[in-house]
Amino acid sequence: MPNPVRPARYGAVAQLLHWVIAALIVVQFTLAYLADDLPLGVRKLALLARHKSFGMTVLMLALVRLLWRATHAAPELPARMNAAERLLARGTHLAFYVLLFAMPLTGWLMSSAKAYSVSWFGLFTWPNLIAKNERAFELLRDVHDDLSVALLVIAVLHVLAALKHHFWDKDDVLARMLPRGSSKGGST
Numbered sequence: 001m002p003n004p005v006r007p008a009r010y011g012a013v014a015q016l017l018h019w020v021i022a023a024l025i026v027v028q029f030t031l032a033y034l035a036d037d038l039p040l041g042v043r044k045l046a047l048l049a050r051h052k053s054f055g056m057t058v059l060m061l062a063l064v065r066l067l068w069r070a071t072h073a074a075p076e077l078p079a080r081m082n083a084a085e086r087l088l089a090r091g092t093h094l095a096f097y098v099l100l101f102a103m104p105l106t107g108w109l110m111s112s113a114k115a116y117s118v119s120w121f122g123l124f125t126w127p128n129l130i131a132k133n134e135r136a137f138e139l140l141r142d143v144h145d146d147l148s149v150a151l152l153v154i155a156v157l158h159v160l161a162a163l164k165h166h167f168w169d170k171d172d173v174l175a176r177m178l179p180r181g182s183s184k185g186g187s188t
């Protein structure tokens with residue numbers, strides 16, 4: 001049941017999901033760029049295998065997060081934010097939710113189109129979503145790459161906005177996404 005009362009801060013589960021996923025996104029870019037610099041070989045494939053495992057973990061966590069978000073209200077944006085700032089904040093958050101699914105799904109589809117298996121840390125293998133198709137692979141790789149640039153740009157905007165709220169506006173937007181102690185508001 002959605003909570004009709006808007007809480008003053010994000011709850012522990014929402015915070016945990018936010019920071020674990022944020023850390024995994026950093027891991028994803030690091031692994032992908034390290035792999036990108038290597039010639040095709042065992043080392044590159046090992047880095048990409050890890051990239052795929054962590055990427056599929058993001059997909060699972062994004063699903064949990066979306067369900068959690070749909071059933072737990074988020075805090076209100078500060079009253080002093082104007083209409084343009086609100087639109088930017090909501091647009092950024094929405095784009096993040098879309099990309100948290102679109103990144104892993106295009107990756108998974110890309111690997112399927114190449115008939116490269118997607119293992120989850122060697123524990124099990126995800127099924128291929130589509131048949132082998134070189135043209136589809138190239139297209140999906142381009143989409144995956146382009147979306148990763150969009151994700152990077154949005155993440156930079158998001159971090160700058162969080163820092164602006166904290167150091168410039170001096171409101172509790174950052175504090176309410178951090179564990180207790182730094183926020184003025186109550187918790188859910």
Ligand code: HEM
Nearest residue numbers: 028029032036052055056058103104107108111118145148
């Ligand atoms: C949140 C999840 C993910 C993020 C943020 C992410 C990000 C990236 C980035 C930044 C690159 C490098 C792009 C470039 O070369 O410019 C990349 C490449 C790649 N990703 Fe992902 N990825 C994610 C999930 C996945 C998943 C789930 C898979 C597969 C199951 C996957 C498969 C690949 C592959 C195979 C490449 C190398 C493509 C090539 O040959 O250039 N990714 N990813």
Ligand code: HEM
Nearest residue numbers: 018021022025069074093096097155158159162173174177
């Ligand atoms: C790339 C990694 C990140 C992703 C994908 C991400 C995603 C999100 C999303 C989707 C929300 C909205 C939560 C909701 O209402 O459901 C959010 C909120 C927030 N994020 Fe991030 N985030 C990332 C990194 C960061 C970092 C590094 C910081 C801090 C510098 C940060 C600070 C915040 C804050 C303060 C909020 C709360 C905004 C509010 O109260 O309206 N995030 N983030």
